Amino acid sequence: MAAWESGTLRQAGVWEMSTTRSRFQIAAQSLVPVVLLAWAMLIVPVGTALLMEGVWPTWLSLRPLMMGLITIVSHAAIGFAVGRWVPKVVSAPLLAVATWVAVAFTVTVDAPWLRHVSGEFPEQLMFGEAASFAALWPHVAMTGSIALAVALLWTPTRQAWLPPALSLCVLVGGTVGTYTAVKDYGYNPPLLTGETDMSCVHAMNGGPQVCLPQVTASHLPQAAEDTEQVLTSFREARVDRYPKLITDTLPDGRFAKPSNESTWRAPLTLAAQRNDLKFAIVLAAVGLDCSRPDPFLRRVTIAWAAHITHTQDSWKAFQARIDRGTSRSDVDDRLTEVLSLSRQQQADWFNDSVTKACAH
Incomplete structure (x- = not known):
């Protein structure tokens, strides 16, 4: 013109x-x-x-x-x-x-x-x-x-x-x-990134804050309840987890930020839409914060965490996605061996395995 x-x-x-x-x-x-x-x-x-x-x-x-x-x-x-x-x-x-x-x-x-x-x-x-x-x-x-x-x-x-x-x-x-x-x-x-208003609640008295975007804040009560259950299960298994913040990764856009000991980042909104919120928190609680953890140790530690938090069904569905039809017998056999140990031995094995998974 x-x-x-x-x-x-x-x-x-x-x-x-x-x-x-x-x-x-x-x-x-x-x-x-x-x-x-x-x-x-x-x-x-x-x-x-x-x-x-x-x-x-x-x-x-x-x-x-x-x-x-x-x-x-x-x-x-x-x-x-x-x-x-x-x-x-x-x-x-x-x-x-x-x-x-x-x-x-x-x-x-x-x-x-x-x-x-x-x-x-x-x-x-x-x-x-x-x-x-x-x-x-x-x-x-x-x-x-x-x-x-x-x-x-x-x-x-x-x-x-x-x-x-x-x-x-x-x-x-x-x-x-x-x-x-x-x-x-x-x-x-x-x-x-993170350019959105967030809503937060405490999961328990003195416990971590759980945060979701305001547009999906209706899932906050369930997220707080699941967080309390997961942390309680881990502590009963003698694995200490004391995050200060559990926040949704949705506002991070395409550039995912890693979790650390005090701040857990998990796809809470997406998991809530799949009715799988608890397992998303379990994955964050496992603590494999490195970019390329050992594949076998990753699977075994997640399987153990799913067992103690009663999310085995979610783990099996997750395993089917990441294994793409390959044999899972090695993971199941190793998990059976670990579950035969005492509670303290299981906790020691879990902490040691998480460390080794990110050490290579």
Whole structure:
């Protein structure tokens, strides 16, 4: 649309007229309706979705929209510059296709930095995630540097070499600067996680806090009850577990954070939806917090924990998923041997096995 407006002005001979307005003022006034219409194309769907859901946006949730509104101005300036020199019947459809291809296909090339400066936020955010400032400003800077570069070419000056030289400097500086900023991002931009309100209750007197997102807080009473039962079962088995916080991993988005001795992270909401909340807490209580525990020791320790917490059915279903039909007799035989030991020996074996599972 900007290219079309620019071409219309060129056909009308506006640039050859003697006028009291600067060419930048003429361009700005011509682009106002174009920019407003493009803004409406972004704002109306977002506003409609918010009205249908009956929620208010947060500042963090509006960041990608704000980025889009700013980049629209840059794209309008670029289109206006192209329409200044290329006939509008060519430039308008050509820019519509070329811009879409150039932006949309950045996620398909094996150069991750391109998707982080394309002008289109490349990720669909998961629950609890939000776009960080570091993930957004390169889009604005890259597109803005191109727009500023083409705008400098309009600048009237007695020295003909100066506008192209300044334009080239801005273009190179914008490209190098944004590349330097995003070259280490990989395929995912830096995201904020845990951006949701949480509700918490204490599982028992002086016990750990159990936290879920407010939107799933209806599962909190069951989560607190199951937590108390699991911790009681472990202590009766002479295995001490004293977490201060048991929190849901749902707000962590795609970047899971590891548990530690005082803070357990478990998929509580997802487990509650499967009616398997207690076993999710059992898995957290086992304490295999390393990234690649020994497969056999992992299975045996979880099987033992399921036995003492009376969640064997959940363990069997879990085992069927992780073993994918392979033989389970070794795990069952080892569990039978452990259960024949005294209570204190079982506790010692469990603590030692958890340590060894993460030692390799």
